[in-house]
Amino acid sequence: MMLNFLIFLKKSKCNCLKTQLIKFSSCHINLNNIKKERTIFEKLLHIGNYINKYVTDDTNNISDNESNNIHSGSDNEVVKSYSHNPDKLIYGSVVMNKDVLKKYSQYIENDYEELKRKVKKEINKINGExxxxxxxxxxxxxxxxxxxxxxxxxxxxDLLIADVIYENKKKILCLGEANLSFSALLQKKLPLCEIVGTSLEDKKILIQTYGNIFNKNLKKLESCGGIYIPNVDVETLDKQLASTVFDVIIFNFPFVLPTEEFIREKWKGCLDGVDNKSNNNGNNNYIKFYRKAEYYLTNKLLYHLFKCSSTLLKNNGYLHIRITDKYLTCNFKNSFNLKFLQKINFYNAYPIYESQKYIPAMYNTAITNTDIAQNNKKTKKKIIMYTSKGITYKKFKMKNTSTLVFQKS
Structure with a gap:
């Protein structure tokens, strides 16, 4: 594997070793107040008028319960349909299951040349705005x-069309992959890409946590031409991959797990009397500072992500961050020379990635631990993270997720 990585480095341009001027932006971006854009997949459905076509042809047999089951989280997922005004969303009655997704994809593929002509008209409209x-x-x-x-x-x-578009023949870095499902699907779908999947953890730890799923994804990634590098820390990323530049950097659902030692050291004056967390008042106070620590460390992680991405991205390259909406209040102002472009509703794109075997790492852990899955069906549904000090439960609702797009300028 190291030989493959050295070959990859040799193929890459080394001009990023030159000192780069970092433009520091102090402008605060209030992402929470920015409305979510529709996914590019949805926009193409609107441009091609495929949703109306599907509603006309295929929705007569949909039950009332299915029609009302909007974003239920099950296979009977309901997508939004649109009026002729693309800026006005109307909840429709199209049930988004695997068959429907396949049909929509076939519409786009079969009409692709005609769709190109329609898309050119959309570009002309945009240029006028x-x-x-x-x-x-x-x-x-x-x-x-x-x-x-x-x-x-x-x-x-040559494209993967979902919330954003991924093109073939691009160099893509996937950070914090854990189960490697996203980097593996990209490499399989776009075989001419050069995908580098990384994890903070050591390979042995990930095998223990994710078992055969990790091994399958690693085999898929490498057999299709991708590279896996363990023990990659975002804080030192620009040094670990110093001679490589990428077209796209992806970080899906970054998370942090504050230790009790860190929390007590950071806010020792505020927690001096909170030793017994079994006491309700003590527990509530500890949880409050746990959340403060979580946001503090997330801000720190994002700072280093932007700092390293500004070095590792090619000019006009893209940074994609998929994130739970509660973190939209984090500090995104230290963006260096990365400008914010869009906030996209990832939830509506998730079925596309899921159909190609992508499972966010926190979901994956909850369903792959055999002891828990076999012995406790209720626990199986919880989102579980493993740490050196035991098990931590974290809330993770796919409905409240976004894709943030930044570009190196």
Whole structure:
């Protein structure tokens, strides 16, 4: 594996070794107040008028219960359908299961050349709106133009179309992969890409945690031409991969697990009397500072992610962060030379990735621990993280998730 990595480094441009001027932006981005964009997959369904086509052809047999089951989290997932105005969303009655997703994908594939012509018209509309004085609108329109341009310039099989678009023949770095499911699906779907999957943990720990799922994904990633590197810390990422530049960097659902020692050291004056966490008052006070520590460490993680990405991304390269919405209040202002483009509703894209065997690591852990899964069905549904001090439970609702897109300028 090290030989493969050295070959990869040799193939990469080494110009990132030169000192780069980092532009520091102090402008605060209030991501919580920015509305979520529709996924590019949904936008294409609107442009091709495929949702109306499907509703006409296939929804007569949908029951009332299924129609009302909007975003239930099950296979009977319900997607939003749209009026002829793409900015106005109307909840429809299209049940998003594997068969429906497959049919939508077939519509796009079969009509791809016609869809390209329609997309060109959308670009012309966007260009007519580029005089907006709102900086976010300008950046968002620019990114929409890029996505549509990907459709025009590429064949259908050279793209992965979901919340964003991934193109073949790109160098992509996947951080914090854990079970390797995302990097493996990218490498399999886009075989001409050079995918580097990384994890903070050692390989042995991940095998213990995820078992055969990790081994299968590792085999898939490497057999399709990808590379796996363990023990990669975001804080030192730019040093560990110093001679490599990427078209895209992806960090899916970054999380931190504050230790009790860290919490007590950081807020020792505030927690001096809280030794008995079995006491309700003491427990509530500890939880409050646990959450403060969680946000503090998440902000620190994001700071280093932006810092390293500004070095490792090619000019005009993209950073994709998929994140639970509670972290949208974190500090994104220290963005260096990465400008914010869009916040996208990841929940509506998740079935696309799920159909290709992607499972977020926190979901995956909950369903792959055999002892828990066999002995306690209720516990099986919880989201479980393993630490050196035992088990930690974390809430994780796919419904409340976003994809954040930044670009190196």
């Amino acid at each position: 580029c005089n907006s004085s709102d900086e976010y609108s300008k950046n968002s329109n620019k990114y929409n133009s890029y996505l549509y341009d990907c459709i025009i310039k590429n064949e259908y099989n």
